[in-house]
Amino acid sequence: MQRWALILEAYQYDMQYRSSEQHRNCDSLSRLSLHEIEQEETEEGIFTLDMCLTISSQEIAIATRRDPIMSRMFDFTLNGWPAHVEDAGLQPFFDRRNELTLEKGLIWWGMRVIIPEMFRGRLLLELHEEHLGMSRTKALARGYLWWPYLDRDIEDMVERSSACAYTRNTPKESPLHSWIWASRPGQRVHIDYAEYEGHFFLVIVDSFSKWLEVIPVKSTTSRNTI
Structure with a gap:
């Protein structure tokens, strides 16, 4: 629920009642006809990505094809992966090869788009623009994007942030313990x-x-x- 609340903070929206008959996602096989499927747009994920990032999906798609690692991954996802890969840069993607999909020139891992290397630093700064802290920054990133070692990159960025260090909770000070005064020689x-x-x-x-x-x-x- 905290993740959903965080995601919804990025939008301005109005609440509207919808009857249970219109809730297709809970029973889509019986409530959503093939005719409706053909007419509906299939770019909802792309639209959501464009609304949440300053980099458009078209820019990410172009950079994906120009990136030496991701262009190979794109071809493997489209045409089939080999039995094994020797390139260490491809290994994190090879481990997830059965979970990768292509849509409009983008490579997706589940519902998260994989970002080319040239945009990763820029998006890290964008994610950390409000100095949400390590946990909330990770939660925000997990809603939209991914690349290998994303969590580690976020941790390094937050650790180097002077603003986060200034507002970080300091450890509770331990109370000072004084020795009890000895009452006779040789007691202590x-x-x-x-x-x-x-x-x-x-x-x-x-x-x-x-x-x-x-x-x-x-x-x-x-x-x-x-």
Whole structure:
């Protein structure tokens, strides 16, 4: 529900009642006739993409064919993928090859368009324009676009953002704990090693009287300390 609320914030819309007979998406096979399917536009996903991004779908389609990795992926998606690929740049797409589709010159992974490399930096800045934070920026991106390591790129961008760092919640400070005052000699002693000019000394201080014992040692092992 938070994702839907975030997506709907990008639109100006009016609420309109629709009867259950007109809800084709819940039972499309019986409520949507073939005649209606032929007449309806098939560019709803493209239109949504154009409304949400400053880069048009036509620009993305042209860049897709010019990108050396995505042009090969386009041909593989259209004509069939090989049994394996050697190019490391194609591997993330090869792993999702059964989930890729083509529409109007764009390559889609599910409902998310795959963005060519030349537009990725620009769209990252656009996604982070309002400084929504890491989680909300990822949620916004997952509604429209994808490329390999998108989440990592968003994390790097948010970590480098001075505005996000300024408004980020700081960790809760731990309360200071003071030692309880000793009421008699020898009730509590503090022990530590000190090094001076290459020599080691075992230092023992009584918390009550502040009496100091300094013992020269040749080794700081636990056996020698005991």
